[in-house]
Amino acid sequence: MHDLKSILAQLKGRLIVSCQPVPAGPFDTVASVVAYARAAESAGAAGLRIEGRANVAGVAGASRLPVIGLVKRDLDGSPVRITPLLPDVAALAEAGAAIIAVDATDRPRPVSVPALIAEIKRHGRLAMADIATEDEARAALAAGADIVGTTMSGYAGPGPVPKEPDLGLVARCARLGAPVFAEGRYNTPEAAGAAIRAGADAVVVGSAITRPEHVTAWFRQAVETAARPPAPVLAFDIGGTKTLAALVAGRAILDRRVMPTPAVVGGDAWSDAMAGLVAGWGGRYARAAAAVTGLVAGGAWSALNRETLDIPREFPLAGKLAAILGMPVEILNDAQAATWGEYRFGAGQGRDMAFLTVSSGIGGGLVLDGRLRRGARGLAGSLGQLPVVLPGESVRLETLASGFGMARAARAAGRNGDARTVLAAAGAAEAWAEDILHTATKRLAAAIAGLQAIVDPERIVIGGGVGLADGFLDGLLEALRAHPEVMVPELALAELGADAGIIGAADIAASAP
Ligand SMILES: CC(=O)N[C@H](C=O)[C@@H](O)[C@H](O)[C@H](O)COP(=O)(O)O
Structure with missing residues (x-):
């Protein structure tokens, strides 16, 4: 018994x-x-x-x-x-x-x-x-x-x-x-x-x-995948205004095409436009990927901010693109893809890193222990969504400290122009612009110090049109001085520019087994 x-x-x-x-x-x-x-x-x-x-x-x-x-x-x-x-x-x-x-x-x-x-x-x-x-x-x-x-x-x-x-x-x-x-x-x-x-x-x-x-x-698979010379990957970058398609090998862009992002995402017209964008490229790639604005989780795509792009709820993007291209498609959030691009080929190589892209909005991502963190809901690293509590209201960091946020502040101050105008005027010591830059960088610096406290990455890489513009990093460093030294990160400027997302997405697809 x-x-x-x-x-x-x-x-x-x-x-x-x-x-x-x-x-x-x-x-x-x-x-x-x-x-x-x-x-x-x-x-x-x-x-x-x-x-x-x-x-x-x-x-x-x-x-x-x-x-x-x-x-x-x-x-x-x-x-x-x-x-x-x-x-x-x-x-x-x-x-x-x-x-x-x-x-x-x-x-x-x-x-x-x-x-x-x-x-x-x-x-x-x-x-x-x-x-x-x-x-x-x-x-x-x-x-x-x-x-x-x-x-x-x-x-x-x-x-x-x-x-x-x-x-x-x-x-x-x-x-x-x-x-x-x-x-x-x-x-x-x-x-x-x-x-x-x-x-x-x-x-x-x-x-x-x-x-x-x-x-x-x-x-064998791990060794051979790592040793393989980078084969071209078809990668899309679907943003609020433009959709980019490129053939990417490692960090090199072999070919690229761009079109305005169709106003209605997901319908037949959208599918036709996506197929048209890559027409004639068949046979030049064996894997495919897409970096997209908004949230990505489990192959589904959702809007994070409906003003950026009105995506149908839980849109099955991976499946739709797979049907168009006739092969599986790796999809990920564009800021997370750019984070991976900077980790593999840019300013974050080989270390625990966070990436922040400051452009019209604010996106971000994390690579820890050599792995891109996507999060349970696809949100990991989305620093722009951080709530900021002001007297009487609560808004998101992105609303205040992004390019759009700075342009809005300029209009409120009776000035025309975008974030670059603000940065140029601040560079020329115009008080109104210095004020706006100071407010934006102060808020961003507080969030970055918080990120350092929570994740403690070895380096935070700053990218995006506004993040890379003259004067912004200096403003940010200045604002960080208000924080305890241990919470002030090592900052670096992104190296891949606007291609970080498409390169990162392609590399994720290339290194899948
Ligand atoms: C699904 C199925 O038929 N599993 C079988 C069950 O006995 C075995 O083939 C597995 O080897 C075993 O379960 C141990 O799992 P792993 O080999 O992954 O450590």
Whole structure:
């Protein structure tokens, strides 16, 4: 009889190694599976996950660790592969599995999940339910499962398999109160540790330890992608007034075309205009990207400021562009794309950095630990949206300190002209303009000091037509003097100018696996 409590106590907070060689590969023998199991045991693993009756019997005879047994079958008429049939349960129990894993996803199957779990219990073994959703976990527990495994997350739906493990599902299942084993794509020690912190009782790791073919492919792909000479990428930059298309290789722009952004975004006329803009470029690129004004999250595009561009709510831009171009299109916010461009090829190379573009509006982005941060809603780094509380009102930083904001202040002072006029007049020591510049830079400096306090980047890169104009950086540095020295960042001017967004977007698409 296998005692749930003592086996779970043995596995609690420990590593379980799944020894499942690539089918028909050089390690797909009982002897190799046993060798993997013994190596895992000698290195301190607390449990093993083994596929197939013969492998389970071999490992049970060679190791003292508890074995999670399963049988994979490819059935006609059902996508369920992990222990879908009742006779396999008996065979695994007889071979020495202490725990038997079954696919417990809500999909067409020959034998119901409750019937499989009852069969496992009948043989006195523990039932591990491999699920993909919290609802499936609830149903399996209600049917008597002893352990929930997040094994099937990412494999039971229609979409592509994600790269990262599903820590959110681990956390949600942990709240159900039953033992949870995190499993599936825990490919690094960091991810495995994160699973325990998310509430997992144990972590099952397979490919990263026992499938050298997979690990080799990960490294090969990373090395070859990094070594590849930059192939041209088609990139769009969709702004409030103009839409730019370019063929980009690394930081070089090979070709470019521009058109006014159509007034109505998303209709047939817009699709035709986008297709027309890149007509004749077919065959010159194999990847595509778009940097856009507004918010981007999960392939959808939304307006952040309806005055800049009136985008239909949650517009499926990635899908629409993919249909026009006939290939997947990476989409991202334009300021975040420019941040990545400056990080890869410009003033922020190789360091934790923030980027701020001060032009008609104010946008921004963050690169931390070599990764562009997009944020849960696509907002990360949007410093222009920072609320500024003034007596009696609350407005956003962008409304006050951007090019439009400075031009508005000039009109209020009875002057004509845009932000550049203000900067030129301030340079000539005209008091009215010095006043406006001082007010704008003072507000921006406060936000920048706040950003330094929150993120503490090594460098903040300033770009945008206003940010790069003569006199602006000096004004900003002057205004920063009012803040404690530790909150005054290292500032640098952007190096890629107006092309930063299109270069950054193209590079993100180029470096995807
Ligand atoms: C979805 C499915 O069939 N998963 C299988 C379940 O046993 C195995 O192929 C996985 O290797 C195992 O879950 C461990 O995951 P990873 O190899 O990602 O560490």
